[in-house]
Amino acid sequence: MYAFDFVKPKTLAEAVKALGAEDAQALGGGQTLIPTLKQRLAQPAVLVSLSGIAELKGVKAAGGSLTIGGGTSHATVAKEAKAYPALAALAANIGDPAVRSLGTIGGSIANNDPSADYPAAVLASGATVVTNTREIAADDFFQGMFTTALEPGEIITAVRFPVPEKANYQKFEQPASRFALVGVFVAKYAAGVRVAVTGASTEGVFRWTEAEKALSANFAASAVAGLAVPGGEMIADIHGSAAYRAHLIKVLTGRAVAAAG
Amino acid sequence: MPKVTMRVNGREVSGEVEGRTLLVQFLREGLGLTGTHVGCDTSQCGACTVHVNGLQVKSCTTFALDVDGAEVTTIEGMANADGSLSVIQQAFQDHHGLQCGFCTPGMVMAAAALLKENPKPTEAQIRHHLEGNICRCTGYHNIVKAVLAASGQDVSAIAAE
Amino acid sequence: MPKDGIGASIKRREDVRFLTGTGRYTDDINLRGQSYAWFVRSQVAHGKLNKVDTTAAAKMPGVLRIFTAKDFEGVGGLPCGWQIHDRHGKPMLEPKHPVLAEGKVRHVGDPIAVVVAETEAQARDAADAVVIDIDELPAVLDMKAAVAGGPLVHDDIGSNLCYDWGFVEENKAATDAAFAKADHVTTLELVNNRLAPNAMEPRAAIGDYDFATDMHTLYTTSQNPHVIRLLMGAFVLGIPEHKLRVVAPDVGGGFGSKIYHYAEEAFVTFAAKQLRRPVKWTATRSESFITDAQGRDHVTKIELALDKQGHFLALRTETYANMGAYLSTFSTAIPTYLHGTLMAGTYKTPHIYVNVKAVFTNTVPVDAYRGAGRPEATYQIERVIDKAARELGLDPLEIRRRNFIKADEFPYQTPVAVVYDTGDYDATMNKLESLADLAGFEKRRAESAKAGKLRGLGVNTYIEACGIAPSHLVGQLGARAGLYESATVRVNATGGVVVMTGSHSHGQGHETTFPQVIAEMIGIPVESVEIVHGDTANVPMGMGTYGSRSLAVGGSAMVKATNKIIAKAKKIAAHLMEASDADIELKDGKFSVAGTDKSVEWGAVCLAAYVPHNYPLESLEPGLEETAFYDPSNFTYPSGAYACEVEVDPDTGHVKVCAFTAVDDFGNVVNPMIVEGQVHGGIGQGIGQALLEHAVYDGNGQMIAGSFMDYAMPRAGDLPFYKVDHSCATPCTHNPLGVKGCGEAGAIGSPPAVVNAVVDALQRAGKKVSHIDMPLSPYRVWSAIQNA
Structure with missing residues (x-):
């Protein structure tokens, strides 16, 4: 790691101020950022830890929605997001227990790793990303791998999920990293079904609209079976070709629908 | 340099660190607690696993300054007060759950965190919980068996295998 | 006999320091x-x-x-x-x-x-x-391209071909002739994937x-x-x-690295x-x-000639073995004397010819990794036999049994230079059949099918050669070192024993098992014996630990030194009891005069050796310390039979190992718990090679699996509990303990079982897949299904 100053504000206001410094970088749980820093792939002058800010933590269910503080750990979501079992189950399978102890939802979606789990849930749920300055719809938030609508210094304070009637997340793990080689989140709302895919596309998390249409008409695995595999530019690497990933999207979507019941 | 203070294995300690000093560096180099190991640089192997405020964390993926004021437990703090092996440690010895010993501190810390949450885990739950701890010696057979035994479950059927 | 002597599963004494964070690894030293x-x-x-x-x-x-x-x-x-x-x-x-x-x-x-x-x-x-x-x-990575005029890794030596080795060269003509007359020839081209040892x-x-x-x-x-x-x-x-x-x-x-x-x-x-x-x-x-030196990386064409009944007539291979960019310490011996010598497997194949081309490439050097040459040999043999069985419509167990060297045919001279001392391959296969409940496979397959999974069964045998020796022979073959081991046994005045061994423990548990041998020989508690290793200042000489040699070679040196101690102690005891040396017996830590009730304790003899007041000083030096070097007369030959059951998910290509059974013949066993642990670990690595691990480079020579993010290490969730057995023991005939070596067996025997099982699963499902190169990742298995 290159050298940097480390600050740990206690309030959101202090954090926003600290992030105003030149080359300042927010640190959530650090479970992705710290390995990146170790490889000397980033060189912040100041690292602003958000882990000491109580107001960013917590899970609240009210009026058909579930609001998760941006600094809430995956382990906490796994335990406390009872109102949204598919989301709790997703959180319980992110990384490993140590990652879940420290990693946060805000950190995960701000980073928008193309293989991360949370972006699929946020996008499939049509969730709202709440920051210190505004609210951003999930459809506007994710803008390609490692890219989001966040402005420099903007902090995710919460994510608000409308709770679906049924939902399920299916992850097929990359054999080495155990990140999602492909992950599919299916959420059924009164207004229709949303399907979001992580791990597969060079564009990062995306919605598979053909599947949404088919499943909105008939929420059954058989509705997916007839579809062509999704188009678009898929990632190809030693763990799978583009065609393999596209195929897995279809398989996992069907399985998610079946598991959602 | 900034100063960090924490309670490690029940003892208050402090030291000067850089912003980039990882918790594992503070433990190993600052405090001489070399039981916590570093087996990779991509936060995957789990040899550095410790408890921070009761949570299982990778000390190689946590800055020392970020745990200022925290309660930290390392492998050196896991034995009973009289120095005898704790139930989990004893189960690892009884069931040959370690060979070269390098991943062992992380395994014990991970197992302890699991059993605190889930006192009677199934084999599948144990294997799932150990996802972030890599062992190259045991093929995991005796580690999983040791954790089952530490939770008070009968492992005699596995012994026969 | 002490309850903690040979054959007792006593707990490891080294565990206490490792479990309390008080071990002392190199990086812990400042x-x-x-x-x-x-x-x-x-x-x-x-x-x-x-x-x-x-x-x-x-x-x-x-x-x-x-x-x-x-x-x-x-x-x-x-x-x-x-x-x-x-x-x-x-x-x-x-x-x-x-x-x-x-x-x-x-x-x-x-x-x-x-x-x-x-x-x-x-x-x-x-x-x-x-x-x-x-x-x-331009980087040269492909071995065949490297020897066909690719860029030179080393300009001064003028070629990328390190050597073109034939074994046994004199067998070549007879082997080719046997192929010309064969009823059936099975051919298989395969890759033994490059691995990163990752201790x-x-x-x-x-x-x-x-x-x-x-x-x-x-x-x-x-x-x-x-x-x-x-x-x-x-x-x-x-x-x-x-x-x-x-x-x-x-x-x-270590695992070799x-x-x-x-x-x-x-x-x-x-x-x-x-x-x-x-x-x-x-x-x-x-x-x-x-x-770190990497392992395997062989590209092989193997051919097996058979008669109509499935008897093996001849075996012929051509292997390209990657040396990497430089010759690591033992790199050149791995694809030759640790690979070619094992190509007979457990079978009677009259003619065998092995050709190995060792090639320089712009990659990390390759050297021994757990098994070292023997997994490569086993994998080729056991894969080609499985393919031959399928082509001839024979049961995979039956074709193997038909060709086994029989229990009464030992010692057995193979066509590839080595002489197997003991073994009973039918016994291990029979044991495997019952322990793995092979009879119940069809029922389990039907259960898997209900869940949409394709179940397959793979079996194979293996032969290993441990404790490479003797020194004069390996010297003739080009080794620049001796392959003996030394031990000094020092008995203290108060009866405690310190053994300074040239073997080195890095997980094997020598500090526990070596004292068990001494305890058994002298009849003292294991706690009275301490093992010192790993420091040239404390140990006279040592060739170290690799190739499953510690107990067979290092243990034998210790036994030799201890026998010298006992012989001298008997003389002291004879003097103390005014008896003849020849009448002294040692049992349970006590010297007695045969046929009398006279006896003297071990401790009293030790004290006399260092406080020689009543001592035969004119004929015997004081003190009780002996050193011995042991140079084995032959390798030891552990063997075994393994079975693997897998479930393949046809939609994703994912392979789940449902059951793994290993029946090994290690000869005598000192600590069964530790031996089983060694087998577990070897199987874990073998399944890792078969399904997960691949140290793969891109076309520019960048290691694209250069971290645990892309190099798939086996984790707890990838592996089942294993069934292991070592009851079919045929003790080694030429070392004093009758032991064979168990450290590498699991890694040698398991990869073909896994691959055989996956191919079996696909074949039973009607997919015409005869081979998939390791690692059988979901992507590779899915692709094989698509292309079938």
Whole structure:
């Protein structure tokens, strides 16, 4: 790691101020950022830890929605997001227990790793990303791998999920990293079904609209079976070709629908 | 340099660190607690696993300054007060759950965190919980068996295998 | 007999320190005044090294000195320990392997310069400021392209072909003739995938130098400190052995990768003297991936000739074996004498001819990794037999049984030079059949089918050769070392025993098992015996631990030394009891005179040896300490039969190992618990090779599986509980303990079982898949199904 100053504000206001410094970088749980820093792939002058800010933590269910503080750990979501079992189950399978102890939802979606789990849930749920300055719809938030609508210094304070009637997340793990080689989140709302895919596309998390249409008409695995595999530019690497990933999207979507019941 | 203070294995300690000093560096180099190991640089192997405020964390993926004021437990703090092996440690010895010993501190810390949450885990739950701890010696057979035994479950059927 | 002697599953004494965080691994050691080394390594696989500019870096904070190849003028290269002669008697091509790259870089990770600074962070910061001017050259990666006129890895030797070896060359004509007459020939082309050993402890080394005594000390993560002392002292740095101490303290796994003498060890030893300060280096895991010798990487065509009944008539192979960019310490012996000699397997195949072409490429050097040559041999044999069985419509167990060497045919001379001393392959196969409940397979397959999964069963056998020996033979074959082991047994005045063994434990549990042998021989409690290893200052000589040799060779040396102790102690006891030497018996720690009630305790004899007031001084020296060297007359030959059951998910290609059963013949067993643990670990690595692991390079020679993010290590969730058995024991006939070696068996025997099982699952489902190269990742299995 290159050298940097480390600050740990206690309030959101202090954090926003600290992030105003030149080359300042927010640190959530650090479970992705710290390995990146170790490889000397980033060189912040100041690292602003958000882990000491109580107001960013917590899970609240009210009026058909579930609001998760941006600094809430995956382990906490796994335990406390009872109102949204598919989301709790997703959180319980992110990384490993140590990652879940420290990693946060805000950190995960701000980073928008193309293989991360949370972006699929946020996008499939049509969730709202709440920051210190505004609210951003999930459809506007994710803008390609490692890219989001966040402005420099903007902090995710919460994510608000409308709770679906049924939902399920299916992850097929990359054999080495155990990140999602492909992950599919299916959420059924009164207004229709949303399907979001992580791990597969060079564009990062995306919605598979053909599947949404088919499943909105008939929420059954058989509705997916007839579809062509999704188009678009898929990632190809030693763990799978583009065609393999596209195929897995279809398989996992069907399985998610079946598991959602 | 900034100063960090924490309670490690029940003892208050402090030291000067850089912003980039990882918790594992503070433990190993600052405090001489070399039981916590570093087996990779991509936060995957789990040899550095410790408890921070009761949570299982990778000390190689946590800055020392970020745990200022925290309660930290390392492998050196896991034995009973009289120095005898704790139930989990004893189960690892009884069931040959370690060979070269390098991943062992992380395994014990991970197992302890699991059993605190889930006192009677199934084999599948144990294997799932150990996802972030890599062992190259045991093929995991005796580690999983040791954790089952530490939770008070009968492992005699596995012994026969 | 003591309850904790041979055959007892006593708990390991070393566990207490490992479980309480008080082990002492190399990186745990910090010396006063220690400085830190950071290696500047090549980022390209092949290039002309024009200039290394350290000017700016040298001015960075904390920098003590920056070393480049210029500092190593007059220093030797890292030696290769085995000279192979090719098919025509010509010695292999043997390029220099400098400590720091000279003129050219030959693989990503090749060390170019080293920064030594006050802290590791400072050393690394300054390393970034070293400016390197390299003209990148085309990298040669594919072995067949490398020998067909690809760019030269070493310009001075004029070829990328290290050797073209035939074994046994005199068998070639008869083998070819047998093929010409065969009813059936089964051919299989396969790849034995390159692996990264990944012992969990990364390598580390600390050099120290005492100006007052001119004494060098190296602390290093080694499986064989004496070998490092000899190689580094004699060939690289020119330090006589009495001025060089090598300490290998607790070592966190080796699996072969810590046998070899590495540049970093020579560097820290050299630099410590230059700087007159201890110099420490600890590898990051990323560095391990580009500097630790890797394993396997064979590309093979194997042909099996059979008659109509499925009897094997002849076997013929052509293998390309990757050496990487330089010859690592034992690299050249692996695809030859540790591979060709095993090509008979457990079968009677009258004619065998093995051809191996060892090839230089712009990759990390390849050397022994758990099994070393024997997994490659086993995999080829057991895969081609499975294919032959399918082609001939024979049951895979039946074709093997039909060709087994039978229990009454030992000792058995194979056509590939070695003589198996004992074995009973039908017994292990029969045991496997019952233990793995092969009869119940169809029922389990039907259950899997209900869940949409394709279940398959794979079986195979293996033969291993452990404790490579004897020295005079391996010397004729090109080994530049002896392959004996030594032990000193020191009995203290109060009866305690200290054994200084040249074997080295890095997970094997010698500190527990070696005392069990002594306890059994003398009849004293195991607690009375202490094992000292891993330090050239304390142990007279040692060849270390690899090739499953510790108990068979090191244990035998210990037995020899202990027998000398007992013989001398009997003389002392005879004197004390005024009896004849020949009448003295030792049992349960007590010497008695045969046919009388006279006896004297072990402790009293030991005391007399050191307080010789009543002692036959005129005929016997005081003291009770003996050293023995043991040079085995033959290898030992463990063998076994393995079964694997898998479920393939046809939609994703994912393979789940549902059951794994291993029946091994290790001869006599000292501590069953530890032996079983060794088998578990080997199976874990073997399943890892079969399903997960691949040290793969891209076309430019970049290691694209260079971290645990892309190199798939087996984790707890990937593996089942295993069933293991070692009851079908045929003791080794030529070592005193009748032991064979168990460390590598699991890794040798398991990959073909897994692959056979996956192919079986697909075949039973009507997919025409006859082979998939390892690792059988979901993607590869899915692709095979698509292409079937």
